[in-house]
Amino acid sequence: MMLEKSLADLPATSVRVDFDPVAIMRATMDWYRDLDLPIIPVWGTEDGICLCKYGAECESAGKHPITPLVSSGVKNASLEPKDHRRWLKRYPDMNIATALPEFTVIDCDSREAYMSIRRRFALPTTLIIRTGRGFQLVFRGETRSRTGIMPKVDIKSGANAYVVGAASLHRNGRRYTVWEDEPIADLPPKVEAWIMDDGTPPTPSSHALLIPEGGRNDYLNRELFRLRSQGCDEDQLYEIAATLNHARLDPPLSDKEVGAIVRSAVKGEVRSSKGSRRGSQFVDGEAPELLSFDQVETERIEWLWYPYIARGTLGLLDGFPGEGKSQFLCWLAATISQGRVLPDGDKLPPMKTFLLNFEDLPGAVIKRRLEANRGDLTKVFIQSKRFRLDDEMTQWLSDKMEEHEPALLIIDPIQSFLTEDVDTNNNVSVRHFMERLDDLAKRNDCAVICVRHFGKTKHGRAMLNGIGSTDFVGISRNQLGLAARDDGELGFYVFHMKTNFQRGKSMLFSMSEANGRKGEQPRIGFLDFSEVTADEYLSDDKEKSGPDQDAREDAKEFLQAYLAEGPKKAADCKAQGQARGLSHSTLSRAKDDLNIASYRDGTVWFWKLPDK
Incomplete structure (x- = not known):
């Protein structure tokens, strides 16, 4: 007996196909590597719109390099799996392009153009990629690149040329695919002769004169x-x-x-x-445009250490030689390398630091400082030899930052890295150089701190005491100052001298004893916040400009009595002191003399007497 059923009688079924574009892209990158075709990351598309910052305005949607990853474009093409994984991790929706050193691609932008090439030449079997609208024929052998050698046909060849690769998404919604997975054939001599001899030179204004x-x-x-x-x-x-x-x-x-x-x-x-x-x-x-603020994208500041150091910004640390600037920065690098919480900071994961320093011995001094402060040595990096931050080395540093993704870059001191053409007393010259570092910070979402020495000339404002032009300060978003303690104890104050955000309190740090004969380095420890400002502390005339001894003793007596019953709000302490004729600076010095502790509960600061 024959059982017959129409299609309409069959039960409806569905098949689910999981499509993982990231896995496919990863496999395609490995495939290109096996072919010795280096690749670069290029912007992807979504709904026909480029994912770069120009979006729908982009005229090369899905076809131009992701410059935050490859700042020199095709020059940064790589066969290294670690580069490919890093790119894909940061931009999972990216496309890829293949650079063409020792290769030539006949890029046909339509099926008709592809068939015209086929009719014109008896081409050998070779690798063919199906593009969004046409085909790419890939050959071994390098020639010159030609644009529009015939209608909708371009020639791409050499280390400075590239074509969008398989697995990429065209703006029309089609993916580039491998059409014929054949061994790559040599470029036929007739085709090479046609490319070299036919047509005009590649640039409109070129002529025969050398x-x-x-x-x-x-x-x-x-x-x-x-x-x-x-x-x-x-x-x-x-x-x-x-x-x-x-x-x-x-x-x-x-x-x-x-x-x-x-x-x-x-x-x-x-x-x-x-x-x-x-x-x-x-x-x-391109000419700039004027934007109303409803068109300006709202941005969020990412803090490395609130409110002292923000990622993506340029900062300064000024101080006298030998008072602890490099010690403090080694403590900072060690602290973030372990993900330890900075004073009044937020919990962050362990992060990397580039510590560029020519003045201290890497193995005998800097490494021992990191060890003394319990740093993770695998997350702190130093240069192998001296260099100046000219265009070439700035690009090298940017490439290394893209590779390792540090959260902090320390340049200690900045004078050692200046190029010979920089006049440190000329605002224009300094700003031009510092803009390179500001660009490094922004492009790599990294906090950059430049170390400077205080000069011999004293100014009324401590933020102007650093060596060189005021534009060192002007272009920096945050400026810290450091000075040794004046009470006979080892340690230093760190002052927040300039900020474009919110000013933080001054901080007091201790420095442990260390046996230099044994190669030991001191451990740095945070003690407390302080109300003393850099202008007050670094004044040459502290006694004349600051409170006299009687006023300070009165302030100490008041604080001991007022805090005897327990912690009080810092604002109330200041208000009550002011009502008794005591200035904020007098109270702050008295607070430091008594080792009164500051702490925060929510958003409110409190003072309390030290535990007995």
Whole structure:
């Protein structure tokens, strides 16, 4: 007996397919690595909109590098799995692109263009990637890049070129896929001859004359700035600059010089043949816009240590030599390396620090200071040799910060890292240099602290006592000052001298005894908060400008009596003292003399006598 059923008679069923784009992207990256094709992360798309900051306004949606990860674009292409995992961890929705050193891709932007290439040449079997609208044919062998060699066909080739890779999401919603997974064939000679001989040179304004020494920088500056103003992105500029350098300049510039000119063009600056910048144009080649504040995105400050150190900002620590600045910063690095709570701070996970220091011996001094303060040595890093923070080394440092993701960068002292062209007494020169560090802080969400020495000249305001231009202070979001204790005990005060946020209390730290003969380093300990200001404490005329001894004794008697029954609000202590003719600074000094403790309950500060 035959049993017949129509489809309508069959029960409805559903099949669930789990699609994990992150796992697929990870596997694709490994696949490209096996092909020796280095990759870079590029912005992904969602609903046809680029995930970069320009969103729907982006003209290269899903196709341009994620510069917070690869600040030099295709120059940072990598075959290293650790780089790939780090990129994917930070931007799980990213696309990828493959750099093409020793490879050539015929990039067809439509099926018709792909078929035209097939009809024109008898191509060997090779790797083919299906793109959002067309196909990429991948060959071994390097030639020159060509844009529009025929309708909807581009040639991409060389270390400065890249194409979006498989597993990426096109703005039209289609994913790039492997169309023919075949071994990569050599670039056919006929195709290479066609690429090299047919058509016009790759840049509209190029001509046969060579540019000799004396005019090379200006020529390359003009060409790149013109192309930048026409919308070329950083990677396109690198590609064009490399072509012009070898085709037009006699002799060619070094890669370092070309890179500096490209970066200047991206920033809108014109670089002279001597390496200095002249003039200043639009940032990123675009004119600024005026925004009403309803268009400004609300941002939240991420504190490393509230309210003294904020991530993504530049700060200063000033003080006299030998009074404890480097000791204090080693204590700070050790504390955050273990995730210990800073005074009046919040609980944070263990974090990394870059501690750049040329003045102290790494193994005999700095390492022992970290050990004395119970730091995790695997989370604190130091440079292997001296360097100056010029453009090249700033880029190197930025790359290392992207790799290790430190929460804190210490530069101790800043004078050791200045380039020779920086005039420390010139506001413009100082600000230009410090803007590099401010940019490092913002791009890497890292707190940067620069150490400076106090100068010999005293000012009425302690925040101006540091060596050099006032723009060291002006560009910094927070400025701390440090001075040794004046009561005969080992230790120091840390003052919050300048802030763009909220001023914190001064802090008193102890420093333990240490046997220098045995190589020991002291342990730093937080004792208490203090009301003493840097201006009061660092004054040359403390006795004349501060309270006299009788007033201080009166303040001590008042505090002992007022706090005898138990803790009182700090605000009430000050108000009651003021009612008796005692200034805040007099009360603060008396409080320190009596070792009165400060503590916070919720948002309210209290004072209490020390335990007997």
